[in-house]
Amino acid sequence: MxxxxxxxxxxxxxxxxxxxxxxxxxxxxxxxxxxxxxxxxxxxxxxxxxxxxxxxxxxxxxxxxxxxxxxxxxxxxxxxxxxxxxxxxxxxxxxxxxxxxxxxxxxxxxxxxxxxxxxxxxxxxxxxxxxxxxxxxxxxxxxxxxxxxxxxxxxxxxxxxxxxxxxIGPRLRHGVIYDFIMKLKRNPNVLEVLGDGTQRKSxxxxxxxxxxxxxxxxxxxxxxxxxxxxxxGNLDAIKVLDIAQIVAEVLGLRPEIKLVPTTPDGRGWPGDVKYMTLSITKLMKMTGWRPTMTSGEAVRKTAEDLAKELWQ
Ligand code: NAD
CATH class of the missing domain: 3.40.50.720 (NAD(P)-binding Rossmann-like Domain)
Structure with a gap:
């Protein structure tokens, strides 16, 4: 085709x-x-x-x-x-x-x-x-x-x-994991996290x-x-503070994590959805597919992939 x-x-x-x-x-x-x-x-x-x-x-x-x-x-x-x-x-x-x-x-x-x-x-x-x-x-x-x-x-x-x-995965050039790596490349001692850190997504x-x-x-x-x-999407979700922790760990760093409030209700920016997990029941029933990694495992693997691509 x-x-x-x-x-x-x-x-x-x-x-x-x-x-x-x-x-x-x-x-x-x-x-x-x-x-x-x-x-x-x-x-x-x-x-x-x-x-x-x-x-x-x-x-x-x-x-x-x-x-x-x-x-x-x-x-x-x-x-x-x-x-x-x-x-x-x-x-x-x-x-x-x-x-x-x-x-x-x-x-x-x-x-x-x-x-x-x-x-x-x-x-x-x-x-x-x-x-x-x-x-x-x-x-x-x-x-x-x-x-x-x-x-x-x-x-x-x-x-x-x-x-x-x-x-997420190799070749990713936008989004939170990429942003954290680039921020830590500029300053390995401090990692700014936008919002109140409780945003939880899949x-x-x-x-x-x-x-x-x-x-x-x-x-x-x-x-x-x-x-x-x-x-x-995935069956579970992960908090942005946990993503920050995983990225720092993968890079072998212990930065001070600094929350940067941007909206009164703790979002990363105006227009940011704070909590997101999709129901994938329809997809699983239709195709028999299931995710092979949790959100946390996917974040860790991606941090490792991107560290190889960007961390020199
Ligand atoms: P990406 O930025 O890596 O890829 C987008 C591609 O489109 C780039 O190669 C870019 O050069 C090309 N492009 C942009 N504007 C163009 C134009 N006017 N003419 C021709 N090419 C153009 O982004 P991605 O993460 O790979 O996203 C792919 C698609 O999936 C997008 O539609 C995005 O909105 C959607 N999506 C991505 C995610 C995610 O988490 N990555 C989540 C939901 C939806």
């Missing part, structure tokens, strides 16, 4: 491309290398350096399926730079759907996010929970999902929206996430439903 992966030079996208190549697919990567790296792109994949914000980004590119994984994933930036997030995450998704419709793509697999639920009332949060984003990033993902679902019903371009929890290791993504996609191709939203 010929598969287009947008954002295939980024963290999740590049691991996905490796797996698709391994499975014998013909893979086309589309990426503007804004946060992705050329060296992360599998040599067997064809790389097009294009910007999805341009409506003609897809000229000369064809595929049976598109995994739309390009985005600006910096949730915090979406609070201060909402226009960037509208363009990178709403306009770009619309341009991908238009290209899919015009070129006869069979299905779109859209990298959505747990942030569409905002401060969910039910935890672990099931897919039936309402869209209630509290960040522009989450709103952009919800908008992308609604657009995908509409294209599925109206034009027959099937869409699977995968709502990822925090996905983390899934990249290999587990890719296994789940591939299994969910294959099942989705067998069913008739034009649109499906599926959570991909």
């Amino acid at each position: 010929r598969i287009v992966v947008t954002g295939g030079a980024g963290f999740i996208g590049s691991h996905l491309v490796d797996r698709l190549v391994e499975e014998g697919h013909e893979v086309v990567v589309v990426d503007n290398l804004s946060s992705g790296r050329r060296e992360f792109v599998n040599k067997a994949a064809e790389l097009y350096i294009r910007d999805l914000k341009e409506s003609d980004w897809g000229v000369g590119i064809r595929g049976d399926v598109v995994f739309h994984f390009a985005a600006n994933p910096e949730v915090r930036l979406s609070t201060t730079e909402p226009v960037v997030h509208f363009n990178e995450n709403v306009l770009a998704t619309f341009n991908v759907l238009e290209w899919a419709r015009q070129t006869g793509v069979k299905s779109v697999i859209f990298a959505s996010s747990s942030t569409v639920y905002g401060d969910a009332e039910v935890i672990p949060t099931p897919e039936e929970a309402p869209y209630k984003p509290i960040s522009v990033y989450g709103a952009a993902k919800a908008a992308g999902e609604v657009m995908c679902a509409t294209y599925a019903r109206l034009y027959g371009v099937k869409c699977l929206a995968i709502r990822y929890a925090n996905i 983390y899934l290791y990249i290999k587990d996430a890719i296994d789940a993504t591939i299994l969910a996609w294959k099942k989705f191709e067998e069913i008739k439903e034009p649109f499906l939203a599926l959570n991909v």
Whole structure:
């Protein structure tokens, strides 16, 4: 099968491309290398350096399926730079759907996010929970999902929206573990933790996430439903203070941990969801998949992976 992966030079996208190549697919990567790296792109994949914000980004590119994984994933930036997030995450998704419709793509697999639920009332949060984003990033993902679902019903371009929890592992270049390592590189004696330290979220290791993504996609191709939203996350969660502890331990440091209050209710920043664990019952029933590492194990393994990549 010929598969287009947008954002295939980024963290999740590049691991996905490796797996698709391994499975014998013909893979086309589309990426503007804004946060992705050329060296992360599998040599067997064809790389097009294009910007999805341009409506003609897809000229000369064809595929049976598109995994739309390009985005600006910096949730915090979406609070201060909402226009960037509208363009990178709403306009770009619309341009991908238009290209899919015009070129006869069979299905779109859209990298959505747990942030569409905002401060969910039910935890672990099931897919039936309402869209209630509290960040522009989450709103952009919800908008992308609604657009995908509409294209599925109206034009027959099937869409699977995968709502990822925090996905972590080698090649990660954003998020709390990466930030802690970079802060400790600058000052090994003090580690600033944004918020009150009690924020508790679910983390899934990249290999587990890719296994789940591939299994969910294959099942989705067998069913008739034009649109499906599926959570991909872990069964448990971990507190940000415990992440700080693990990262320091892995690096062999004993920094003073300094809490930096940023909002009255102890969030990391305005728009940060404080508690997040997704219900993965639907995914497990549908595919038989289960996570092989807990959130804590995934954090430790990622800290070790990133220490090798960044700590010299
Ligand atoms: P990433 O930043 O590593 O990858 C994003 C890729 O998209 C990069 O290679 C970047 O260069 C590319 N890109 C960005 N804007 C582009 C544009 N306009 N045109 C072409 N390419 C562009 O991020 P990631 O963590 O790998 O995230 C992948 C996807 O998964 C994103 O859609 C993200 O929102 C979603 N997601 C990630 C997580 C997570 O924990 N990592 C959680 C939920 C959802």
